[in-house]
Amino acid sequence: MSTSLPAAAHARFPAMNSALSGSLTIAQADFMSRLALQLGLPAQNGDALIAPQLFTGPAGLACRVHLQEGDPPAVRPEALLPMSVQELAGAEVQRLLAVxxxxxxxxxxxxxxxxxxxxxxxxxxxxxxxxxAATALDLVNGVGMAIIHALMLDEPSLGQSQGLSN
Structure with missing residues (x-):
């Protein structure tokens, strides 16, 4: 399976998105600055975490957060897994659905x-x-890595043998 990621996914300290930073409310800018600090990044990099920008998460997965419009600020974290759906076939698709x-x-x-x-x-x-949000980004990285491992297993009965099916 492929392990290539977009080049932007490898930027640990993404550049400031000046066009976006001017459109954030004070509460959103503060929220994103505090999130950046929680992730070990400089506070001024907070707006560079917002989708479509990618940054490297704790487990090395490409991550981004979607910022909810308006106040109070909230984010929806996500992680990209280094595999495409087109790479999956047969039993792998069954594992994907179970996961x-x-x-x-x-x-x-x-x-x-x-x-x-x-x-x-x-x-x-x-x-x-x-x-x-920082905790969720950590969680999504751990779960993402577990999903990658589950999908790469050769065991076709993953859903039954490991309790992944309901």
Missing amino acids: QSLVLGELGWFLSTSPEGLLQLTSLAWINDPID
Whole structure:
């Protein structure tokens, strides 16, 4: 399976998005600055975390956050997995559906296809606290890595043998 990511996904300290920073409310700019600090980035890089910009998450996955319009500020984190849906066939598709059922039902995350053509794991909830958003980004990286490993297994009975089916 492919492990290539868009070049922008490898930027740990993305450049400021000056066009976007002028359109943020004070509350949104503060929220994004606090989120950047929680992620170990300079506060001034907060707006560079906003989609469509990509940054590298704790487990090395390409991440971004969608900023909810208006106030109070909230974000919806997502991670891109380094594989495309076109790479999956046969038993892998069954595993994908079993994993999707698990992450949706148990965690409230949606596994879909990103605009870049990669598998993407997205929170269904808007998160309105920077600490919780940073925690969610950490979680999505861990879950994303587990999904990659589950989809790359040669075991066709993954859904039954490992409790991934409902």
